[in-house]
Amino acid sequence: MAQDEPTPAEQEAIGRAMNGMLQGRYLDAETLLRPLAHDSNSEPKPGFAYDQWASAVGLLTGEPAPPASPQPLPEDPDIARIETATARNAIAAIVERAQDTRIVILNEDHAAPRHRAFALQVARALRPLGYDVLAVEALSNVKSDAKAAEMMRELARRGYPERETGLYLRDPVFADFIRQSLALGYRPVAYETTSHERSTDMYAAIDKREQAQAEYVVERALKAYPNSKILMHVGFSHATENPQQLGDGEPTRWLATRLKAMTGIDPLTIDQTVLGPNGNGIAALDALTAPRAADGPVVLFDGDRPLIFGSFKGLVDLQVAHPATRWIDGRPHWLTAIGRTPTAIPANLLPESGTRLVQAFLANESEAAIPIDQALVTAGKPLPKLMLSASPVRYAVQEAVPGEPVQTP
Incomplete structure (x- = not known):
């Protein structure tokens, strides 16, 4: 399917989203990409922005969003x-x-x-x-x-x-x-x-x-x-x-x-x-x-x-x-194969309203480290668990602020 080139405004937003990812601002990046990836009826818009958004969803949940234009079964x-x-x-x-x-x-x-x-x-x-x-x-x-x-x-x-x-x-x-x-x-x-x-x-x-x-x-x-x-x-x-x-x-x-x-x-x-x-x-x-x-x-x-x-x-x-993904406590089952155990998110980190990203970092790693795991938590919906190893962790949360720009390096 032919894909339209991103407009200058879309390119600028995509660039800010990518910079946000580099800074570890996962939720802000997804928030920036989501309207670019969908039309006014919330239908997927095939193209670079959708692909980047689908990938961002994978970083937040473990499973990327499905493709906007699935490939047909090959003749074989x-x-x-x-x-x-x-x-x-x-x-x-x-x-x-x-x-x-x-x-x-x-x-x-x-x-x-x-x-x-x-x-x-x-x-x-x-x-x-x-x-x-x-x-x-x-x-x-x-x-x-x-x-x-x-x-x-x-x-x-x-x-x-x-x-x-x-x-x-x-x-x-x-x-x-x-x-x-x-x-x-x-x-x-x-x-x-x-x-x-x-x-x-x-x-x-x-x-x-x-x-x-x-x-x-x-x-x-x-x-x-x-x-x-x-x-x-x-x-x-x-x-x-x-x-x-x-x-x-x-x-x-x-x-x-x-x-x-x-x-x-x-x-x-x-x-x-x-x-x-x-x-x-x-x-x-x-x-x-x-x-x-x-x-x-x-x-x-x-x-x-x-x-x-x-x-x-x-x-x-x-x-x-690979087998079809099964969900355990709101998380992909295959995470257990790399030594992870479902772990309840501390109650003081749960949102009273809206959605937030709860992150777990290994306690002995630097502020520039990558989370060992993270999960999206929405008030009023079933609680996912973090998939953690046996090592001690420290927690952080990210709140998405609609329309607020991601800071560039």
């Missing part, structure tokens, strides 16, 4: 095999294949906190196999190898990310994926491109970015840690290990494809973005695969052949199907 004969396919535990399938390579590449949809929770499960499972380097696209990066290495050593020493550690790390689940991975002994590596020159040629821009990322991974992960195995966390198509046809020109060579050619290492590549109801997932396909994952994330096999659907067919090794 393998869809008929979903009901008879063998559903294998996704973590077991990954561990089995990860033993035969030095690089595992797992992607995510940037709007889906659930994908970061699964990434933590993968990190835990791979650690006994010798995987001890975590290369993360979302970590803030600099051109100097020496300065970048010092930034990563400081992150490891601190043991948790702060708001300046990376844009997507404002998600409490993503921050905890990093926090818990560091505690497991993973050494972080930043590899995002440090060149942000604008280009009118989309394919040239992709080519430049992918090559820069690949070179950083080779230098800062593979060469810097020659005896280590690397878990790479990427977004979307960066995980494709064969060229992907995007338009009429030459197929696009994303990060995994370049690494494979540059190093001779055949990585284990895993997609979890296609089979999902939100973001860039295909909701109609998710409706067919989610029931097969009732007991937890799975990979579907037709005999010994992993089933891969959508735009990644033939481009990745495995594709993960």
